[in-house]
Structure formats: C-alpha cells, structure tokens
Amino acid sequence: MTGSPPEWTPPGLDAARPSAARIQDALLGGGDHFEIDRMVADRLRQVVPQLSDVVAMARKFLRRAVRLLTDRGVDQFLDLGAGLPTRDNTHDMAPGARVVYVDIDPMVEAHMRLLLRENADAAAITANVRNVDAVLEHPDTRRLLDFTRPIGVITLDVLCALQDEDDPWGMVRSYMAALPSGSHLVAGDPHESGDPVADQLEQALRMTSRGCVFRKPDVIARYFDGLELLDPGLVPMAQWPDPRRRVLEPWERLMVCGVAVKP
Template sequence: MTEIEPDQPNSARIYNYMLGGKDYFPADVAAAQKLIKASPYFQPASKENRHFLRRAVQYLTGLGITQFLDIGTGLPTNGNVHEVAPDSRVVYVDNDPVVLIHAQALMADTDRVRVVAGDVRDPKHILTDPTVRDFLDWDQPIGLLMISVLHFVSDEDGAHEAVAQFRDAMPPGSYLAISHGSLDGFEEERGEKIEKVYQRSTQQASLRPKAGILRLFGDCPLVEPGLVSIPRWHPDGVTEGVPPERIGIYGGIGQMSSTGV
C-alpha cells in the first residue's frame, strides 16, 4: 500500500481538489495550480471525467449490469458509483491509504459496498481478495471500471498485461470502462509542463495517444461511439462547456467475452 506523504503531491488528492473536494494537502494544491497554469482546461477536464463516470455507469445499469469493480477509485466525492447505481453492488479498490480511510468511513452505513486495498498493477492480489471473490457474483456480468487510473501505469510496469489479466478474469457479458489522459492535441510545451508536475508526485503519468489507449481494450469490441473525447461519449447535456478537443481525456466502454476464472 502507498504510504501517506503529505509533502509530496498525490494524484488522488489533486483530483479531489480539482473536483472541489476537501481532502488534500498544500503540496496537492500547489501541484493542481501548476496543472491549471499549464492548461486552463485541466480543472473542467477533471469534472468532465466525473460526468463520464456517471454516464458510463448509467449506460451499464441500463444494460442490466448490477455489480461493479472500481479499480483506482480515488477519494470519495459526489457522484460515487454506488450513488449513481444505488441498487448495485460495488467494490472499490485503491492503493492509497488516505482513499481507503475515507472510503471505509463513508461506506460504513451501506451493505451494498465494500472497500479493499489493491493496486491495478497486481491483478492477482485483487482478483483473489476474499471480499472481491465473495461479495461479487462471478456467475453474472460485472462492470469493470478503470477511470483515470491507467495513465499512472507505464508500459514498463505492465499496464497492458495487467488489464489483460482483469479482462480474462471477468464473467461473460462483462464490460470494461476506461477513461485515460492524453496529450493528443496539446502543444508540446504544455504537455511537457503537465508531465513535469506529475514527475514530482507520488504517481508519474504515462499519457498515451489514442492508439495506445485503444490497445488497453485488447480485442473487446467497443460500444458506440467507440473511444472518443469524454464529452462526446453519450452526451446528456451536463457539461463544463469546454471544447472536447481541449479536454485531453479519452473514454470508452468495451464488452468482454471471456470465460472468467
């Protein structure tokens, strides 16, 4: 599990600040301000990412998905998965102790949510966790959510291999939702500034181009409209009003057809 380092920026706490939360330290605020300076669209992009999560979960519940495995959930804020899908079972997974403490406290009053410690880079640990195995019904489809987590896992750290292990373990009829940061469309100077901020944080970013993000879905067929800038994925009128090409986050959902574990 990642240790709490209040003097070093942390991606989950930066994201919480961007969303208007309250669970962050001065180092996180300073890093967030540098990101906003590098790109004035960074904060609305964070909110657009939250809108994408809501729409993705709503889409999946509309298909009959009633259970979710949310990897790299981040600090709880408005619009958590169990709030968007109140009749579903949800397992939240994160490796940040601050996230786990807050999530466990928030979920204490519900019997439809579980919170476990785990790292996306170690699929076996998550998939064999007793809570994950027993709380979810592995004979029924699962909505696997990887929202803004995979751009913190480099190719060298096995991002593609890790996602493949999760895909292979899911029951037939499951779906994989991914949102992922990218520097596509950004000027080189702005991209370098964004990457520099994350180099000083507890999680360094690997902001892949669209083609690299598509590879994370493996052979999963993507539902319409495919992998697109997140404001363009099933828009419902709730938006931050930023041009989609300036958001810097792609999102999509793929259907998995594995036989499970």
C-alpha cells in the same frame, strides 16, 4: 481536512508528499487534501487553467458510463484507481449495485470506509491494481462480487499511472479474463494528441508524484483488445456517447474514453 496533516493518518500514508488521490480531490474542490496537494493542484492549473473542468468532465463520463452499464443489466462494479470519495461515486450512481473500490492510497480506503459504514453492498480495499490476484482474491472482492455474473470494470484516469513496462494492457486482459461474458470495461485516460496543452500537462504531471503517461489513441485502444468496443468507440470524453457534439476546446480533447463488452 485541508491544511496541515492531522495527527491521525492511516498506516502507509505519507502526508508530506502530494498524492494523486488528494491532488484529484483538490482539483474537484473537495476537502480531503493537504496544503501540499493544493499547491500541486494550483501549479497544474497554471499550466491548464481548465484542469478542474477536465477532472469534472471525467466524473461526468463516469456517470454516463455507469448508467449505460446499469441499463445493460450490470449491477456489480470493480472500480480500479477509484480515488477519494467525491459527490458522484460509482455506488451513488448505481443504487443497489455491489461495488468494490480499489486504490493504492490508503487514505481512499479510510475515507470510503467512513462513507460506506452503513452500506453493506460496497467496500474499498487498498491494493496496487497491478496485483490482479490480490485484488480479485481479496475477501471483500469475493464477498461482494459474484464472478458468475457480468461485472463492470472501471479504469478512469489510472492506467496512465502505469508505465509501459508495467504492461497495463496485460493487466486489463488479466482482469477481463477472470470475468464472465457480458462483463464490461470502462476506460478513460489523457492522451498524446500533439496539442501543446497536452504536452505541457504531461510535463507538469511528471514533476509531481502524479506521474502520468499520455499514450496515443491507438495505443489506448489496445486496452479493449479481445472485447467489443461499443459505439461510438474511443472518442474524446466530451463527445461520449455522442461524437457529433460541437467542436471541442483543446482542454476538452485532453481525455479519450471508451466502453467495451466481453463477448
């Protein structure tokens, strides 16, 4: 679907404006984006030439985290800000699990719906993750997820899209409050490190519709308040779950992540 917008577009999609989901797709080498998204992806790669590797690193973290959660008995997932389908989606990495994908971009639901047409265990809904009740009360969420059993909540590269005044901390707390003990939070975001490459990327993202707040690690760590952060804690994504890994390149330190369980 690369190139000009097709005549069909899901309602609410503005094909003339770059979208975070489609820029992400362009960075991952997918085919579900338009020329405008590729141009933004190219511009961002001029700032951080390894940006596609950063995005791929986040997807690899997601794979490792989903595996950990399935090993811990979690078989249902709420993937917030899921993005367009790519090679390893949460439902691919947790066969047999129930998955609800949530994204504000209607193209995500449209593409996921095609991909999931023969999968009764997963669904995608279009919603703003800030509308916690709308997400949790959505008929597909209620149909697929059993709120009496642990659920894995995934927030990968999405809380940074919320401003401080949107209170992403309170939002995470509301989701986790609605879930039973044994539920997990998987979170990963770019962070403010003082490294010039992080400053340059944050500035470049601010110029796109993919605005992104790079927060200090101790501020990101507050997403896990009230939960038990699993080893090795909040660490650079390239070092999760083994922080003894070799010395990292600056681009490998752009994102931090952690996984926690609700006691």
